[in-house]
Amino acid sequence: MKTIAILGTLDTKGEEHAFVAELIRQRGHETLLIDVGTLGDPTVAPDVPRADIIGDQQFADRGAAVAAMAEAAAEFCAKLVAEKKIDGIISLGGGGGTAIGTAVMRALPVGFPKLMVSTLAASESAPSYMGVKDVTMMPSIVDVAGLNCISRPIFANAAGAICGMVETARPVAEDNPVIVASMFGNTTDCVNHAKGILESAGYEVLVFHATGTGGRTMESLIETGLVAGVLDLTTTEWADEHVGGILGAGPARLEAAARNGVPAVIAPGCLDMVNFGEPDSVPAQFAGRNFYHHNPQVTLMRTSADECLALGKILAEKINLSEGFVKVLLPQGGISVTSQSGGPFHDRIADEALFASLKAGLRGDIRVEEFNCAINDPQFAEVAARALLDQLA
Template sequence: MAKTIALLGTLDTKGREFDYIKQIIEKRGHKTIVIDAGIMGPPMIHPDIPREEVALKGGSTIEELISKKDRGFAISLMSKGASTIVQQLYKEGKIDGIISLGGSGGTALATAAMRMLPVGVPKVMVSTMASGDTRPYVGVKDITMMYSVVDISGVNRLSSHILANAAGAICGMVESKVSEADEASNGKEKPLIGATMFGVTTPCVEKVRSILEENGCEVLVFHATGTGGMAMESLIESGFINAVADITTTEWCDELVGGVLSAGPTRLEAAGKIGIPQVVSVGALDMVNFGPMDTVPEQFKARKLYKHNPTVTLMRTTVEENRKLGEIIAEKLNKAKGPVVLFIPLKGVSAIDKEGMPFYDPEADAMLFETLKKHLKPSIEVRELNCNINDTEFAEAIAYTLLQLIKK
């Protein structure tokens, strides 16, 4: 069955390249809707939705944007307009996927529109920016970014292969379908549980996941790397997730201290706002994350550092930082509209926070635990177990408690 793919981009500078992938897509039997977001000049090919319409949806006119001669302002407005149009096309069932190509400006514009689409809708971005930090473009959505290798400037013997691969990729994505049998086996009707994990909390989370799945739940595990926490919060807000085993709240260390894996200041808020059951723990609150050892900021060089691997350096959180973390987490949980149980592992919050390991610091942990208990509302149950977070007993307690909350 033919699908419809949106082609969004600047047709004044990339018209030839868009025409190339348009022809490939249509030869595969699919339809296209071409959206022009260019501002520098007239389009090289005829669009289905012209730049004038995109500008109006963004709150301006194309003439005003051209006269201002402010590229940044123009991209921002055209991005807003394109996002509105793409979202509307999808809501009306007029597109099944989207593809774009561009440099830094075109990538920022197109991926903003892609992020307006739900997870699962095919999204392909061919970009000169795809080999660097893609977090500003991808956010928490399933955007596939393909590095263009050369600048997107003409169709030549190299770029033609890359563009053809991208066209093939978006066609394959829209053609792909999860069968009804697969949906049933994946537990479409099962409670969907979000869980957070780090390498140093893996044994705990894997055990929790196993128990939950044995008891009829489906578990989505999010790697607590900043984007992982953000992705889980986003899916909770969208109504996908029914309950949370938020075992690894480490992203707050990076947000507080200045590490590289922050999930932002709203982490730990979505489940409370929606009111879904949540079991929360203090996984990996002993560490702040940085890149390779030589990238650790100068002010932290004298701190307790641990080389996790060649690209990741961990820094032990201090007593004072743990006091602040306790206050922050208590504040977030106190706002929850639904049931919350906090689990505290008295023998350490990670695999390297136990006796004989590099981050073992009973004083710092005690400050975290006491601060949490001091600031949490009496209505929030706190369970302290004489375990390390990765002990089987601790994981079992979390899993069975969450199952009870879900049943209630």
């Protein structure tokens, strides 16, 4: 038997949360009904009243109340998890409920069961609610506004889902030291080959897809102190961040390992490309540029020499923050599959601008090694893996 927290704005959505709580109890689990409402009195009796979370604070503005409740509830529930008083959490909500519920879930550890049934689950803003945590969002289809022929089966599925999560035993595995690595489709061969070498040396390698969210998630994991080393061979997110693509990872990308002194090996993988959606989604300002249609939903644009010059400076600035070991590797034969000789993005002038700018901007004590091969050649992957292993040894 497990204990599942049911967190909700019980002043406006008490009936719905009570319905889910009853279904969970029917499965043999205990429930902890937590009220995070900010308007009127709860319509059902909570196990944890809002006063236990936020005290007797009063707010004239609903937005301020939601923000304060989100912060306080996140702290409260994180403590419940740390004290092993709950084994999973579920919430149902519209705008305010989703803001509070997902703020709480983002404060909980990766791997802890968390499910948000939301009117915003299929919206463009869904990634911002999930952040870099494993928040599962389920579309409510209709508003969370009573029980009806649509909401009942949706809420029942949600209750079954969270029960399934807490009932599933975690596989027992040997905890090896962790290395994180960045990868894109155009650096897959390189990273997979390096991953095999690192795993053979006794490390667990976690690979993050460099899609913006992947880079942010990797940075956040490095910040936790759980990471022994970083193989950051796919720094492409900076191209999107700088030029205006859709897969930027934010201005702090490349800072976590540097500031925390975590050993890192870095390469400018896939900085030859900026990502957009379907062809019609590419901003008009880029008309006439060199494009490659990766698939119907992804349009790639070649970075120019000027953009590469700027990207080299940005990478150098971030790498210069390093307080521990860092090595930069430059594959002269191509920084992606598409930029190799004969590829659609092959542009020696742009690549040379990137390399020259990066080398010129780095601190004198940071080692740079150049190789007459492409990033996906086995030789490059082997050098990158060995360079990191030498430091970790």
